[in-house]
Amino acid sequence: MKQVTISNRFMTLMVLDYGATIQKLLVKGKDGEFTNVVAGFNHPSRYRLDENVLGASVGRYAGRISRGGFDLDREKFFLYQEDGVHLHGGKEGFHQKYWTIDEVNTTDNPFVKLTYYSKHLEEGYPGNLTVSVTYRLMDNALQVIYEGTTDRSTVINLTNHSYFKLDKDPFIDQCELQLNCPYRLETKENHLPTGNLIPVRKTDYDFLLPRKIGLQRFNTVFVKDLGNEKVAELRSKTSGIHMRVYTNQPAVVVYTPTEFPGICFETQNYPDAPNQPDFPKSVLRPGDIYNNISIFKFDLQT
16 A cells, blocks of 8 residues: 655645555644644554545545446446445445556645546446546645546546545534535435435524534535635634635535544535436546535634
């Protein structure tokens, strides 16, 4: 397992080739000390046994797909499923693959670029797909760019699965959360979407204005306000670190685990879009380029 570290005067990022994983992201707090703001393991070998997809790149389709597969161009493609749900790319998704470290740049805006080649019918998906992720430090921001090309029509939905925790407190309850998301997807008990969008205003999911997370826990698909690239904000008064999340994607899956404190902002397309005709299209055609850009910007608030 290979590890790459890049730094600027604001941040340090450690990336693994296994799963194109963000292992650590160090950000300076109000006390002048650096805080690792993502959950992860110190020893890279532990990621091979990780069941929480810590910091990894998820694909070929992040989130859930129903019906044991999907129809594309009048052909049925069958996917691995458990209890009727295909999750995060299948039995062995991109987060369980070794990516190739293509480039490491150590200039003022350092970056590392990794690529993965997914063969036709890997996990049941059509098309030979080449994907890349570029992690770039731009002053006090981490930019994450996923790109993909294919030789035949396929579906794609990539995301990063980092669990953020902005301080050393044992809980995230005290952190303030704001979501620039006026709707969420209605889901069934197995978290598959019904196809309906539900307004969040004046419900437990209303974080249109910042408030403490408290006891609220999430496994929720929020629909971004399309007039604004900013999708979320997270603040810790303990560390003084304030994080803003921007994306060109239409949704963010907000997820909080039960095993440890942390919160995911999985910027992506809607889950089950291949089977939901009213959802944003997830099909990638030959000659087109899949492009998912997200920015995680950090500031200090005293």
